[in-house]
Amino acid sequence: MSVAIDADGRFSGYASIFSVPDQGGDVVMPGAFSASLKARTPARVRLLFQHDPKEPIGLWDEIAEDARGLRVSGRLLDGVPRAQSLRALIAKGAIDGLSIGFRAVRASRDGRTGTRRLWAVDLWEISIVTFPMMDQARIASVPSGAETAQLAATLGAAAQLFRA
Template sequence: MTETDLPIEGHASLFWTRDLNDDVTAAGAFETSLARTGPGGVKMLHQHDDAEPVGVWDAITEDAKGLHVRGRILRTTPRGRLVAALVEAGALDGLSIGFRAVKARPDETGRLRVLREVELWEVSIVTFPMLPGARLRRAG
């Protein structure tokens, strides 16, 4: 880590919590994907824009609460500098996952989709997360 990198962490997904798309992620849903790729296989993007990654995820783990991420926003690019400045100012604090559903089923009511296994592609820093409780903070 360079002294200009901005360390961040947070929960990108919360288990058994309904998002605005009526998805609920089951505990263990990320295990297979993370075992295959590790954090290096998951990109850090801004607003799901794959044209300009803004940093790297150093650790991604499932804990009792959900999918915990820890990484660094890199100020070596214009977009990285912008995102770091917005995070430091408190203007940007959402996290959102980009994934493919591998195993999913409807819940008992038929209204929610329960994600039992997902292939995690990226975790973005976003203005409005699909899961309102998915937030980042500066790591220290």
């Protein structure tokens, strides 16, 4: 399976999915990024490799919330060796994870489940990663039918978690 990246190194996907628990027990709520995105342009949110501040690899062209989550479009930069190798890895589907680097501004914790709901976050960076904390946070052009069905099942399970 290969993932869409064009000859100029442009790609898009979701860096975070709303209302879905990640592997650390965090759930990003709809609207959590809105204040941060108003205060910081996409060019000021760093595009890194593996959350390493010594590994900038490109620029974000667009970062926006939609009904599903945090949709991003970016590009890997020519002349950056790590970006060049990532371009090939992404094109072949060898790496496709996305992960957010942030500071929680407003959060609440469910005392029964331990789940932390993030109501407002200050977004600092979004990284291309090998293993994202949120499995659905991936570089992709459009979710396939199987991914859409999996997302619907995950959202249904998350909704049950919050109703309890």
